[in-house]
Amino acid sequence: MLFDLSLLGWTASRAAELPDGTVPGRVSRVDRGAAEVIAADGRHRVKYGARVRRASADDPVALPCVGDWAALSELPEGRYELDLVLPRHTAFVRGGVSRDSRGGLSGDGQGQVLAANVDVVFVAEPSMHSNDYADLGRIERLVALAWESGGTPVVLVTKSDLFEQGLDELLADVRTAAPGVDVHAVSSLLGDGVELARGYLEGARTAVVLGPSGAGKSTLVNALAGDGVMETQQVRAGDGRGRHTTVHRELIPLPDGGLIIDTPGIRRVGLYEMSQGVDLVFADIEELAGGCRFDDCGHDSEPGCAVQEAVASGELPERRLQSWRKLQREAAWMAARTDARLRKDLQSKWKIIHKEMRRAGRNRP
Numbered sequence: 001m002l003f004d005l006s007l008l009g010w011t012a013s014r015a016a017e018l019p020d021g022t023v024p025g026r027v028s029r030v031d032r033g034a035a036e037v038i039a040a041d042g043r044h045r046v047k048y049g050a051r052v053r054r055a056s057a058d059d060p061v062a063l064p065c066v067g068d069w070a071a072l073s074e075l076p077e078g079r080y081e082l083d084l085v086l087p088r089h090t091a092f093v094r095g096g097v098s099r100d101s102r103g104g105l106s107g108d109g110q111g112q113v114l115a116a117n118v119d120v121v122f123v124a125e126p127s128m129h130s131n132d133y134a135d136l137g138r139i140e141r142l143v144a145l146a147w148e149s150g151g152t153p154v155v156l157v158t159k160s161d162l163f164e165q166g167l168d169e170l171l172a173d174v175r176t177a178a179p180g181v182d183v184h185a186v187s188s189l190l191g192d193g194v195e196l197a198r199g200y201l202e203g204a205r206t207a208v209v210l211g212p213s214g215a216g217k218s219t220l221v222n223a224l225a226g227d228g229v230m231e232t233q234q235v236r237a238g239d240g241r242g243r244h245t246t247v248h249r250e251l252i253p254l255p256d257g258g259l260i261i262d263t264p265g266i267r268r269v270g271l272y273e274m275s276q277g278v279d280l281v282f283a284d285i286e287e288l289a290g291g292c293r294f295d296d297c298g299h300d301s302e303p304g305c306a307v308q309e310a311v312a313s314g315e316l317p318e319r320r321l322q323s324w325r326k327l328q329r330e331a332a333w334m335a336a337r338t339d340a341r342l343r344k345d346l347q348s349k350w351k352i353i354h355k356e357m358r359r360a361g362r363n364r365p
């Protein structure tokens, strides 16, 4: 099967980053030291070249991850090797935090990239969950994660068909929790809002869907992918894996271009480092804070606190301030546990790689 890479997000500016003598491929899945990539001539399973192995031995952030664009070099017999990960435009990075058997948390200072080059982050929050309404605090948290990744959040209030009345009021509340972010109601069941969501993928953009279990993420992905998912299953059936094997695709190309990344890692997103993301979600509080008497005001009981005044006057919902406190604490906690070097290394590493590639580009015959 042939792929039109431009439908997978390949662009001229990406092409300029590709070293001579290599071909591009997009990582659709990784496991056990190898990746599945989609190249123009089809899907391939590829091993990592020496350069990738060396870099990732020092730092797991250099490991290929789903969504990466990679430079592949050709081996005999039509096989490829993954030579280089092209610069990531966005990345979901998780600090090396794991839960031990006793439920405690430990950080090993090693980050991990869960997904790369995600343009649009759909934050799916059910309009109703059991008997509860949409959880605004959870929306704030996931929108912060989305900003932190470098992608653009879009909030989808799912299962909107469960609401007969009051949906507009609910959407208005959700908008206060996500200032500056598009908010839409979606019912995958009725098909409402699905085309609106698809619109965000125009121009071959890549999306993920974040949200709690039962939010309707899979149902939405299926509604968006439609025939696309069927097609990938047929391809899989063709390679002898049996028709009825459920294949969990992690990078799903949509029929009209655009892609959805759906990985267990992204689904289980818990804690990330997210200091900047929190600031963006609480832009209203940040702005009010400009009027506080003290620069380092904690908006608690400090005199001349403009944030407390706004709560008192009803301008700022008390819930927002509580939510801000909670996420601030979490972000500080994460920052203490995530190797601060990680991000710096990540940035300088890409700078060096960029420079190397530019030099290589100039020396092209």
Ligand SMILES: Nc1nc2c(ncn2[C@@H]2O[C@H](COP(=O)(O)OP(=O)(O)OP(=O)(O)O)[C@@H](O)[C@H]2O)c(=O)[nH]1
Pocket: 158, 159, 160, 161, 162, 186, 187, 188, 189, 190, 211, 212, 213, 214, 215, 216, 217, 218, 219, 220, 267
């Ligand atoms: N009423 C209604 N139910 C929906 C809608 N979308 C999904 N559901 C139902 O909600 C349940 C959960 O949907 P999923 O798509 O599996 O949810 P998920 O977010 O993928 O859940 P996890 O896989 O656990 O993360 C299923 O029973 C769906 O049929 C919708 O638009 N309206």
Ligand SMILES: [Zn+2]
Pocket: 289, 292, 293, 297, 298, 299, 300, 302, 304, 305, 306, 307, 308
């Ligand atoms: Zn203050």
